[in-house]
Each structure stands twice: as structure tokens, then as C-alpha cells.
Amino acid sequence: MADYDAIVIGTGQSGPALTRRLVSAGWKVAIVERNLFGGTCVNTGCTPTKTLVASAYAAHLARRAAEYGVTVGGPIGVDMKAVKARKDAVVEPSRKGVERSLKTLKGCTVYEGHARFSGPKEVKVGNETLKADKIFINVGGRAVVPPIPGLDQVPYLTNSSMMDVDFLPRHLIVLGGSYIGLEFAQTYRRFGSEVTVIELSPRLIPREDEDVSQAVAGFLQDEGVDIRVNSKVVGVKKEGNDVAVSVVADGKQSQVVGSHLLLGIGRRPNTDDLGLDKAGIATDPRGYIEVDDQLRTNVPGIWALGDCNGRGAFTHTSWNDFEIVAANLLDNDPRRVSDRITAYALYTDPPLGRAGMTEAEVRKSGRPALIATVAMEDVSRAYEKGETKGFMKILVDQETKQILGASLLGVSGDEVIHCILDVMYAKAPSTVLRRAMHIHPTVSEFIPTMLEDLVPLR
Numbered sequence: 064m065a066d067y068d069a070i071v072i073g074t075g076q077s078g079p080a081l082t083r084r085l086v087s088a089g090w091k092v093a094i095v096e097r098n099l100f101g102g103t104c105v106n107t108g109c110t111p112t113k114t115l116v117a118s119a120y121a122a123h124l125a126r127r128a129a130e131y132g133v134t135v136g137g138p139i140g141v142d143m144k145a146v147k148a149r150k151d152a153v154v155e156p157s158r159k160g161v162e163r164s165l166k167t168l169k170g171c172t173v174y175e176g177h178a179r180f181s182g183p184k185e186v187k188v189g190n191e192t193l194k195a196d197k198i199f200i201n202v203g204g205r206a207v208v209p210p211i212p213g214l215d216q217v218p219y220l221t222n223s224s225m226m227d228v229d230f231l232p233r234h235l236i237v238l239g240g241s242y243i244g245l246e247f248a249q250t251y252r253r254f255g256s257e258v259t260v261i262e263l264s265p266r267l268i269p270r271e272d273e274d275v276s277q278a279v280a281g282f283l284q285d286e287g288v289d290i291r292v293n294s295k296v297v298g299v300k301k302e303g304n305d306v307a308v309s310v311v312a313d314g315k316q317s318q319v320v321g322s323h324l325l326l327g328i329g330r331r332p333n334t335d336d337l338g339l340d341k342a343g344i345a346t347d348p349r350g351y352i353e354v355d356d357q358l359r360t361n362v363p364g365i366w367a368l369g370d371c372n373g374r375g376a377f378t379h380t381s382w383n384d385f386e387i388v389a390a391n392l393l394d395n396d397p398r399r400v401s402d403r404i405t406a407y408a409l410y411t412d413p414p415l416g417r418a419g420m421t422e423a424e425v426r427k428s429g430r431p432a433l434i435a436t437v438a439m440e441d442v443s444r445a446y447e448k449g450e451t452k453g454f455m456k457i458l459v460d461q462e463t464k465q466i467l468g469a470s471l472l473g474v475s476g477d478e479v480i481h482c483i484l485d486v487m488y489a490k491a492p493s494t495v496l497r498r499a500m501h502i503h504p505t506v507s508e509f510i511p512t513m514l515e516d517l518v519p520l521r
């Protein structure tokens with residue numbers, strides 16, 4: 064039995080950062096990792112996918128080179144082994160950095176293996192039993208494997224196994240037309256694969272506003288991605304070396320045959336083999352650990368951070384969870400989950416930067432609001448760059464003049480959104496942003512200009 068002040072399970076986005084804070088406060092900490100240090104973001108999520116997105120963007124721009132007056136000798140090729148090697152060269156130092164920093168951290172002991180609770184203050188890792196008064200769960204999640212008839216009989220890819228792909232799939236079928244699926248879809252289309260996206264909902268990324276979904280579908284289709292919405296997958300089977308997916312749409316059954324199948328239909332928390340029952344930790348029906356506004360579980364002395372608590376599904380929400388827990392425990396600062404404003408990006412090209420409420424949510428709230436919209440075609444920097452797809456819209460509360468939300472679908476939308484987000488955090492009226500002098504020529508300079516054209520949301 065090894066005694067610690069704290070045990071951290073998982074080395075995702077919050078675990079290592081919290082460990083460093085606790086150790087620097089003099090705590091004796093054990094941290095457990097069963098697989099790759101750095102978790103999803105570093106190894107199979109944000110970092111590697113954004114390197115692939117970058118390679119795909121380079122291929123896309125090279126094909127458009129002539130539009131910019133640039134001559135490229137011959138057709139554009141994509142060397143998939145080199146693409147993967149570049150991805151690995153970015154990922155590996157990150158993973159090793161997390162591992163090294165934890166293993167050399169004084170006051171921290173690293174255990175490699177699968178952790179399971181054996182009681183409310185006890186965790187087993189292999190033959191070792193660790194004991195601590197405080198336990199922090201940062202176990203993340205994994206791809207959902209849906210109960211589709213025949214799926215157990217065919218090879219399929221997930222975001223994790225996609226990381227080993229160093230060849231060009233002839234025809235990639237992507238199940239799921241949401242954030243993860245669409246990034247892979249556009250990326251592989253740009254690498255040269257034929258790509259079909261199958262989505263159950265009537266439109267892609269159904270949590271976004273309809274105009275955003277339509278615009279994203281439009282530019283993906285322009286690039287040759289075959290999009291099937293309103294389509295239910297009812298079975299899969301092998302057909303020679305290919306995979307045949309049976310789809311029902313509008314009451315009619317059809318088949319999509321491709322060389323590879325990627326599951327991108329959601330995530331589930333890694334809480335099913337954690338011995339939560341031994342500690343009496345409550346989960347919701349989907350397995351997410353229930354937490355309060357300061358990320359405490361129902362069991363005193365146990366917290367859950369990151370994707371496994373269902374309060375966020377992003378690296379920045381997991382990091383923010385670390386900040387909330389550390390502030391409450393060490394800084395006497397009562398930070399809360401409800402302090403944060405929804406913010407995320409979809410890394411298609413152009414990307415979508417999102418903050419706060421969607422237009423649909425504002426309408427549903429019934430509050431009087433103003434809206435401003437601009438097409439990226441009218442944004443000079445986008446025009447100069449030759450990247451004019453998409454549009455930006457901002458919603459403002461008619462009475463308080465505070466910004467309620469924004470969807471920026473356009474070049475640099477993932478960066479520009481932060482000038483809106485920060486004004487929202489400052490709870491300042493949109494007039495502050497309207498009067499700010501922004502730099503020319505940038506996409507951001509259009510945000511103050513747009514706010515001059517607010518009209519009532521009807």
C-alpha cells in the first residue's frame with residue numbers, strides 16, 4: 064500500500080497540469096496512465112488532426128496555385144507516408160514532453176497501468192494499491208462503436224487507428240457528419256480519396272445554425288465530398304476487399320461501397336472499467352461522472368475533470384476544469400464551470416469559430432436581440448487571400464447590448480472569434496468592440512464594422 068496526498072487518474076489535459084500545481088504546493092502525488100502520455104488531444108485528437116488539416120490545406124492551395132499566379136510543375140501529389148511522418152514528428156515530442164515532465168517531477172510518482180477504484184480512497188494499478196484522501200479522475204473518452212449489424216465483421220477505423228494510416232484510402236466512408244467526421248472528410252478528400260459522409264440528422268453539424276450547416280455542406284460538396292444526410296445506417300458487410308454500408312434514406316434502402324470505413328459518430332467516457340461502483344461514484348445514464356459546479360463528484364474527496372464529466376468535450380474545457388479545481392483547492396478562489404462561455408472551433412477550411420449562443424438558441428430564448436451578418440466575400444482580407452467562402456454573424460442583446468453569441472465561418476474564424484469572446488467575458492456592451500480600432504487589413508477589422516449594421520432579429 065502506497066500513501067499519497069492525491070491520486071490523479073489519466074494524463075489528459077487536466078491531470079498533468081493539476082499534478083504540477085499540487086506538487087508545487089507541497090503535495091505528494093501519484094499519477095496513473097494506462098496508455099499514451101498526453102491523452103487524446105496530444106496523440107489522437109487535436110494535435111495530429113490539425114497537422115493533417117495543415118497538409119491537406121497545403122495540397123489544396125498547391126492545386127489552386129495558378130489562381131495566385133504561381134506555377135507548379137505538373138500535377139500535385141500527396142505522399143501519405145510523409146504526411147504521417149510530419150504528423151508523428153509533431154506529436155511525439157509533445158507526448159514525450161508530458162511523459163518526461165511527469166517522470167522527472169519531484170513529489171510526483173508515475174504509475175503505468177490501468178487504474179481502478181477499490182474503495183473511495185483507494186485505487187489499484189496492477190498489483191499496487193494506492194491510497195489518498197483526494198482523487199482526481201481525468202480519464203477522457205473514446206470513439207463510440209455503434210451497434211450496427213455486421214460492424215463486428217468488417218474492419219473499421221476510429222480517430223485513434225486513423226493515426227496509423229500512411230496510405231491513401233481509395234474511398235473513405237465517414238459515419239457521422241459532425242465535428243470529427245467533417246475534419247477527416249475534407250482532409251482525406253484533399254489528399255485525393257473519394258469521400259462519402261453519412262449523417263443521420265437532416266443536416267450536417269446539427270447543433271449549429273441551419274445557415275452554417277448549409278454553408279459547410281456547400282463548400283465540402285464543391286470539393287467533391289459526397290454528403291448523405293437524413294440517412295440511417297442499417298448494416299455493414301464485407302464486399303471483396305471493400306466495405307458495403309446499407310443506408311435507409313426517405314424510406315428507400317441503398318448501398319455505399321468504399322475501401323475504408325471511419326466511425327465519427329460520437330464519443331463515450333472511459334468510465335466503464337474504472338471500478339466507480341467500489342467508490343460509490345455516481346454517473347449519468349451515458350456513463351459521464353456527475354459533478355457539481357466545482358467538479359466535485361457525489362463522493363467527498365473525489366473530483367472528475369475533462370471529457371469524462373460530460374461538462375465539456377474539448378481540450379480547453381478540460382484545461383479550464385484544471386484551473387477551476389486548482390483555484391478552489393489552492394487559491395481560495397471559488398471559480399466555477401458556469402463562469403465559462405461556450406467556445407470552440409470546427410477545423411474545416413474555412414474554419415468555424417463559435418462563441419456563446421447560436422441564432423437558434425437566441426430565438427428560442429425569446430429575448431429581443433439584434434443580429435449582424437457579413438459574407439466573407441465582402442471582407443477585404445479574405446478577398447485578398449482568395450479565400451472568400453463562408454460568412455460571419457454576431458448576435459447582441461437588444462437591451463443590455465451585450466454580445467450573446469457569434470458564428471464566424473470563414474478564413475481565420477477560429478482566431479477572430481477571440482476578440483468577441485473576450486468582450487463577452489468582460490461583460491462589456493458591443494459598443495466597446497464597435498469603437499475599437501482594429502488593424503487593417505485583417506478579418507478582425509470587420510467585427511467593429513459589422514456591429515454598425517446590427518438589425519433586429521426577426
Ligand SMILES: Cc1cc2nc3c(=O)[nH]c(=O)nc-3n(C[C@H](O)[C@H](O)[C@H](O)COP(=O)(O)OP(=O)(O)OC[C@H]3O[C@@H](n4cnc5c(N)ncnc54)[C@H](O)[C@@H]3O)c2cc1C
Binds near residue numbers: 096097222368410
Ligand atoms: C479526432 C479528434 C479531434 C479533436 N480535436 C479537438 C480540437 O481541435 N480542439 C479541442 O479543443 N478538442 C479536440 N478534441 C477533443 C480533445 O481531444 C479532448 O477534449 C481533450 O483531449 C480532453 O481530454 P481529457 O483531458 O478529458 O482526457 P484525455 O485526453 O482523453 O486523456 C485521458 C487519459 O486517461 C487515460 N486513462 C483512461 N482510463 C484510464 C485508467 N483507468 N487508468 C489509467 N489511465 C487511464 C487515457 O489513456 C488517456 O491518456 C478532439 C478529439 C478528437 C477525438
